[in-house]
Amino acid sequence: METLFDYLTYTKSVGYIVAGLFLVGFIPFWRFLTGREREDRLRKQGRH
Amino acid sequence: MSETAAGISAPARSRLLTPFNLVSAVILIGGAVILAIRFTKGLAATTNLSHTNPWGLWIGFDVMSGVALAAGGFVTSSAVYLFGMKEYRPIVRPALLTGFLGYFLVVLGLLADLGRPWRLPYPFIRQAGPTSPLFEVALCVALYLTVLFIETTPAAFEWLGWKRWRKLVGSMTIGLTILGVILPTMHQSTLGALYMVTPTKLHPLWYSAHIPVHFFVSAVAGGLAMVIVEGMVSHRAFHHQVQISSEQFESINFGLAKAASVTLAMYFAVKTVALALENEWHLLGSAWGLWYLLEIVGFVLLPCLLFAVGYRERRLTLVRVAAVITAVGIMLNRFNVTFIAFNWRIPAELRYVPSWMEIWVTVAFITFAVVTFRWAANRMPIMYEHPDWKGAH
Numbered sequence: 001m002e003t004l005f006d007y008l009t010y011t012k013s014v015g016y017i018v019a020g021l022f023l024v025g026f027i028p029f030w031r032f033l034t035g036r037e038r039e040d041r042l043r044k045q046g047r048h
Numbered sequence: 049m050s051e052t053a054a055g056i057s058a059p060a061r062s063r064l065l066t067p068f069n070l071v072s073a074v075i076l077i078g079g080a081v082i083l084a085i086r087f088t089k090g091l092a093a094t095t096n097l098s099h100t101n102p103w104g105l106w107i108g109f110d111v112m113s114g115v116a117l118a119a120g121g122f123v124t125s126s127a128v129y130l131f132g133m134k135e136y137r138p139i140v141r142p143a144l145l146t147g148f149l150g151y152f153l154v155v156l157g158l159l160a161d162l163g164r165p166w167r168l169p170y171p172f173i174r175q176a177g178p179t180s181p182l183f184e185v186a187l188c189v190a191l192y193l194t195v196l197f198i199e200t201t202p203a204a205f206e207w208l209g210w211k212r213w214r215k216l217v218g219s220m221t222i223g224l225t226i227l228g229v230i231l232p233t234m235h236q237s238t239l240g241a242l243y244m245v246t247p248t249k250l251h252p253l254w255y256s257a258h259i260p261v262h263f264f265v266s267a268v269a270g271g272l273a274m275v276i277v278e279g280m281v282s283h284r285a286f287h288h289q290v291q292i293s294s295e296q297f298e299s300i301n302f303g304l305a306k307a308a309s310v311t312l313a314m315y316f317a318v319k320t321v322a323l324a325l326e327n328e329w330h331l332l333g334s335a336w337g338l339w340y341l342l343e344i345v346g347f348v349l350l351p352c353l354l355f356a357v358g359y360r361e362r363r364l365t366l367v368r369v370a371a372v373i374t375a376v377g378i379m380l381n382r383f384n385v386t387f388i389a390f391n392w393r394i395p396a397e398l399r400y401v402p403s404w405m406e407i408w409v410t411v412a413f414i415t416f417a418v419v420t421f422r423w424a425a426n427r428m429p430i431m432y433e434h435p436d437w438k439g440a441h
Contacts, residue, residue, distance in 0.1 A: 007327070015325040022317035029313060029356070033306065036360045 072415050079412020082405045083160060091163070094405045100391060101400035103161075108386030109410050110157025112239060113379045114150050115189070116263070119236065119271025120278070121147020121196060122228045123307075129225040138292045139300055141203055141430045142282055143275050148196040149417040154189060156413055181241045188235030195227050203428040206437055214437065237264040243385055251389035253331050253340040256322045259385075265315045270378035272308040273351075276301055276371035282431065285422070289431040302359050305367040308374065309355035316348050336392065343384060347377025 001007050086094040097104050124143040127133040159165050171177065171186045198217055205214035240263030247255055256262060283290055283297060290297070323329065331337050351370040358366030387400050425431055 011325055011327045014327070015321055018324040019317070019321050022321070026313065026317075030310075033309060033356045033360060036362075 072419050075408075075412050075415045076419075079409050079415075082409050082412075085405075086160060086409075087163065091161075094403065094409075096400055096403045096406070098400070100394060100398055101387060103386050103390075104400055105387075105402040105406045105410055106157045106161040108383045109379065110160075110413055111154050112382035112386055114154045114157065115236065115239060116267040116270040116378050116382060117274045117375060118147040118150025118154070119232060119267040120275035121150075121199075121271070122225075122232045123268060123271045124275055125199065125225050126229045129221055130229070133303075135296075136300055136303065138296070138433075139275060139279060141200075142278060142425070144196060144199050145203075145421060145424060145430055146274065146278050147271075148193070148200045149420055151189065151193045151196055153413045153417055155193065156416075157410075160409060181238045181244075184238045185235050185242070188231045188238070192228065192231040192235065195224050195231065199224050199228065202437075203424070203430055203434075206434040207428040218437075232267070233264065236267040237261065239263050240385075246390070249391055250385065251336055251340075251392040252326070252328055253323075253336060254381075254385050254389045256326060258318065258322045258325075261318055262315070262322070265311065265318055266378055266381060269308055269311040269315055269374055272304050272311060273371040273374035273378070276304050276308070276368060277375055280368050280371070282421075282425065286425055286431045289425070291432045298362075298364055301364060301367055302362065305355045305359040305370070308371070309352055309359060312348055312352035312355065312374065316344065316352060319344060319348070336389065339384075339389075343377065343380055347373055347380055351377065 001010055082094055091097050095104060095106075120143045124136055124140050128136050128140050159168065171183050172190070177183045198220065201217050202214055205211075205217065237260035240259040240261075243250055243255065243259055244257070279297070279301065292300075332341060351373040354366050354370035354373070357363070358370060391399070429437075
């Protein structure tokens with residue numbers, strides 16, 4: 001990195017990648033968090 | 049019960065001499081003496097504050113942590129009155145009272161730190177300074193404290209039997225709740241914005257252009273955690289007043305745990321993205337970096353996962369442990385920003401360590417809040433619904 005443009009491009013790129021990873025990672029986190037709740041709801045509806 | 053001239057019944061008077069009351073009295077009297085010294089002899093006589101370290105425990109704990117941990121009031125009232133989550137209704141009044149007392153302590157702590165209490169209204173009537181974040185904090189805290197006071201009056205009016213006043217404040221609930229969302233959103237973030245002028249003083253791992261967002265998101269998590277902690281303590285202390293079943297109480301706690309888990313996950317993500325945007329990964333390997341990692345991993349990521357597992361597996365103990373860790377973590381973050389990672393370059397001998405008198409006054413303020421909460425909850429319908437006003441706003 002030699003210029004401010006290089007630096008900003010690098011940090012913004014890494015920032016967007018990290019933000020994207022968190023957004024994608026939120027899906028399994030949410031599924032884990034609400035997994036038992038979903039199973040209970042399905043059990044109550046008699047689908048299990 | 050025979051009433052004395054002072055209007056206190058004999059059994060009630062004998063109950064005054066409990067170990068809790070005696071210890072509280074000693075702490076409060078000690079605190080009052082120290083405050084008297086502070087107001088007569090100045091900050092130097094009671095604190096370790098200096099021109100290098102102008103903000104210490106009274107700002108770091110009483111103001112910064114107090115505001116963050118009092119956020120439970122606006123989070124629960126907006127959930128019930130704005131988003132229609134009626135199942136959380138039983139915790140609104142305890143949360144609002146905790147919020148009111150928390151903000152009242154903020155003002156007390158600020159007065160102890162600033163001195164000259166008669167100058168408190170100066171920002172509004174003499175020198176507004178509307179370009180300063182401190183002006184916004186002063187205005188919002190003053191307005192929100194008023195809102196919280198009005199929001200806690202229904203319980204007092206029900207207790208006193210003042211029906212007309214009770215109806216009047218009941219009719220203002222939605223408006224007050226909306227104000228109660230707007231004002232904390234503004235000043236919680238602005239408390240963080242205060243530190244945007246300190247890029248050379250605050251350690252880069254804590255300094256961020258996004259620090260207002262960090263303060264706001266962490267305050268929501270801290271508020272949710274404090275509602276769980278306060279519920280844990282008050283349900284034990286006032287179990288004879290509680291009308292909801294233990295299943296309903298557990299269900300409320302699990303709902304709060306789910307929200308806290310998601311909020312902490314968001315906070316962790318926002319902090320990590322800020323780290324990436326400011327390219328500070330290399331600082332994580334230093335001693336300060338390890339301290340930062342302890343805060344982020346031990347007091348944000350860990351309770352986030354504990355809340356998630358506690359909610360998923362319906363384990364209340366896990367949820368309560370996570371709530372305590374979160375509350376401690378919010379305090380640690382505010383301490384780091386206010387004085388631990390502040391002035392991080394100065395030599396060790398110049399670093400700020402709170403004096404015993406600062407700690408005593410802080411403990412006295414907390415004791416004052418606990419005693420007031422206990423006094424109110426023992427008399428007013430805080431933990432239960434008044435039979436004449438069931439289901440009313």
